Amino acid sequence: MSLTLYLNRREWLDHIRNTEERFPDYVPVIKGNGYGFGNEFLADAAIRSGKRTVAVGTVEEARELEGVYSFEEMLILTPVLAAPEYADMAESRVYTVGNLAQLKRLVEGFDSLCRRQSSIWNNGGEPFHLRILIKCESQMKRYGFEPEELSKVQTLIDDWNRSDSLRLEIAGYSIHFPTEGLSVTAKEESIHAWVQQIKKVGLPCNRMYVSHISSDLYGKLRKEYPSIRFHMRLGTDLWLHDKSFFSLRTTVLDVKDVVKGERFGYKQNRAKKSGRLVIVAGGTANGVALDAPTAVKGWKDRAKLTVFWLLQLTNRHLSPFTYQGKRLWFAEPPHMQTSVLFFPKGAKTPQPGEELKVQLRMTTAHFDRCVELGSDQEKEEEAADYEAAALLPNQEEKGKTLDVTS
Known part of the structure; x- marks a missing residue:
């Protein structure tokens, strides 16, 4: 039983490495469900591409990855x-803070931890270095420091650095822009304003992490501010930029005849027509039929949503599965790991073992397996390329040897 992700791994990895040309020193984002690939899979790809700094979504994700992989620096975006744990006292970590309250809570948590763990934490008598990433407010209106708050940051840092348990250090700043509705000029002006504000209050400014800007603006900023190291954070635009590198398919598990009026499924609803029930791999646990809210733009979007809403009132639900180029209907709501599709009487139906195409939102998808496409020779060449580049240091020490030929 398999919902399968087919991946041309070599071309996908080449694309990831070539992204460095458009966005030098970019930082890969590894979070959530790993954009459909899984976080460990993406960490593997980042290392193979020569990346030593990555960004993760949460501190829990950092703990999981650090148990397997070794990175020089790991940004925690949320x-x-x-309360932090002892495992969080890793000086490779950089913690994001979006306002003074978050900063105080983070520092107090680590200060308390350092004092409780003083008999365990031993760094040659040196205090623990807590590195923070100051998130600047943008038009996103999510958490982020307001300009007037920055003047209070240095005072807090000076106060906390008098402690004998830890030292607070600003590792950089980040600005997260919306993907739509904001011009290139507006983004550029926002970055300029923040750089000036940071300098005005006397805070150090040697690194800035940005998101959702063009490669042209990115290059312009790096030239305009040579003393600031700009880093582009890339998630969706890195891992899912070109969907030609992968395809999604489900396996037909069984086919059953059903006659009009016959009961079937969990709810024992009656079949409205005679036909066939086709059971395929993939259900809610895999992200099937998990829809995120969408922004409606224009009358066409409204008309389309209205049609789907009216169909749902009659228990007709369009599935993400296709056969011979046509979207298929659910016979009933998907189960946890399987889905039941309805084919009307007389329609050509797939056979058990046959694969159907499926469209899923990759940020909510979980696949049963990943199959790498390409010849054995290509896989051997890939292994030789990465071994020659010496891009896989210290992995055996972390308890995992990477196999690029699998």
């Missing part, structure tokens, strides 16, 4: 409000 502010940490829960």
Whole structure:
């Protein structure tokens, strides 16, 4: 039983490495479900592409990856409000803070941890270095420091650095822009304003992480501010930029005849027509039929959503599965790991073992397996390329030897 991700791994990895030409020193984002590939899979790809700095979504994701992979620097994008654990006292970590309250809570948590773990934490008598990433407010209106708050940051840092348990250090700043509705000029002006504000209050400014800007603007900023190291954070635009590198398919598990009026499924609804029930791999646990809210633009979008809403009132639900170029209908809501599709009487139906195409939102998808496309020779060449480049250091020490030929 398999919902399968087919991946041309060599071309996909080449694309990831070539992204460095458009966005030098970019930082890969590894979070959530790993954009459909899984976080460990993406960490593997980042290392093979020569990346030593990555960004993760949460502190829990950092703990999981650090148990397998070794990175020189790991940015945690979501502010940490829960009490930190001893495993979080890794000086390779950089913690995002979006306002003064988040900063105070983070520092107090680590200060308390350092004092409780003083008998365990031993760094040659040196205090623990807590590195923070200051998130600047943008038009996104998510958490982020407002310009007037920055003047209070240095005072807090000076106060905390008098402690004998930890030292606070600003590792950089980040600005996260919306993907739509904001011009290139507006983004550029926002970055300029923040750089000037940071310098005005006297804070150090040697690194800035940006998102959702063009390669032209990125290059312009790096030239205009040579003393600031700009880093582009890339997630969707990195891992899912070119969907020609992968395809998604499900396996037909069984086919059953059903006659009009016959009951079937969990809810024992009656079949409205005679036909065939086709059971395929993939259900809610795989992300099937998990829809995110969409922004409606224009009358065409409204008309389309209205049609789908009216169909759902009659228990007709369009599935993400296709056969011979046509979208198929669910016979009933998908189960956890399987889905049941309806084919009307007389229609050509697939046979058990046959594969059907499926369209899924990659940020909610979980696949049963990943099959790498390409010849054995290509896989051997890939292995030789990466071994020659010496891009896989210290992995055996972390308990995992990477196999590029599998």
